[in-house]
Amino acid sequence: MARRLQPTARQMRLGSELQKLREAAGLKGREAAAALGTDPARLSQIESGVVGMSESTVRRLAANYACMDQELTEALVAMATDRTHGWWEKYQGLLPVSFLDIAELEHHATYRFDLEFLHIPGLFQTEDYARGVFSYRVPELPDSDLTLRVNHRMERKVIITGPASIPYEAVIHEAALRIRVGNRTATRTQLTRILELSEANHITVRVIPFDLDDFGGAWSAMTYAAGPVTKLDTALRDTAHGTAFIDSETQLGAFRTLFHKVEAVSLEPTRSRDFIHRLAKEL
Numbered sequence: 001m002a003r004r005l006q007p008t009a010r011q012m013r014l015g016s017e018l019q020k021l022r023e024a025a026g027l028k029g030r031e032a033a034a035a036l037g038t039d040p041a042r043l044s045q046i047e048s049g050v051v052g053m054s055e056s057t058v059r060r061l062a063a064n065y066a067c068m069d070q071e072l073t074e075a076l077v078a079m080a081t082d083r084t085h086g087w088w089e090k091y092q093g094l095l096p097v098s099f100l101d102i103a104e105l106e107h108h109a110t111y112r113f114d115l116e117f118l119h120i121p122g123l124f125q126t127e128d129y130a131r132g133v134f135s136y137r138v139p140e141l142p143d144s145d146l147t148l149r150v151n152h153r154m155e156r157k158v159i160i161t162g163p164a165s166i167p168y169e170a171v172i173h174e175a176a177l178r179i180r181v182g183n184r185t186a187t188r189t190q191l192t193r194i195l196e197l198s199e200a201n202h203i204t205v206r207v208i209p210f211d212l213d214d215f216g217g218a219w220s221a222m223t224y225a226a227g228p229v230t231k232l233d234t235a236l237r238d239t240a241h242g243t244a245f246i247d248s249e250t251q252l253g254a255f256r257t258l259f260h261k262v263e264a265v266s267l268e269p270t271r272s273r274d275f276i277h278r279l280a281k282e283l
Contacts, residue, residue: 032065115221
């Protein structure tokens with residue numbers, strides 16, 4: 001198996017999940033390597049996602065680690081043997097690797113939810129809106145790079161508009177709906193686009209209005225992508241240095257609880273649609 005110079009987030013996740021299973025079994029690297037019939041350096045490469053694995057290797061590791069979760073084992077086997085060449089690969093070497101990793105994560109997600117306070121969720125953004133967001137980057141991007149980012153964001157919408165669409169829920173604060181990233185016309189077009197997409201049965205939109213009492217969760221923006229099993233879910237948070245991929249079970253549980261806490265106080269979908277429609281008419 002060829003050595004990967006720069007493993008993807010998905011490959012690193014596979015390795016880290018196998019490491020978690022090893023550590024839960026109380027095995028040191030050299031002990032697990034001996035059971036597999038390899039050396040500790042090779043096992044380290046496996047756990048860091050640097051080298052690929054066959055189905056039999058994953059199953060042997062799971063068995064040696066006494067993993068009783070058959071669904072998790074099958075999901076890890078699928079991760080190891082998947083040979084998908086996705087649309088995002090054409091951006092290899094043109095965009096930061098996190099852009100490709102996010103697209104690959106979404107491609108394999110079983111459902112997705114977003115919680116946004118200052119921006120329209122990326123999957124809802126029009127081309128003009130996305131261009132306005134990326135144009136505010138400091139230092140400014142060359143026009144060619146700006147266009148690549150906008151095109152990539154538009155193509156990511158395939159997970160909610162394509163033939164293999166997944167369930168998607170977005171909870172959006174009124175602030176994000178009112179901030180004019182573009183002019184009045186562009187803002188109205190953006191709100192109309194949200195309304196159009198929300199008509200799909202697999203898409204749910206909820207709004208958090210300004211006049212909601214006792215709301216202290218404006219710090220909790222997140223993107224959450226569900227995997228084939230809960231242990232393989234991933235949360236995404238924007239940081240000063242890029243996008244952070246979070247896979248700790250404890251943190252994932254906290255993110256799910258937080259999202260549902262905010263969801264519970266947001267407007268129902270029908271009222272949310274009426275709310276967005278009124279905002280669009282005001283422009």
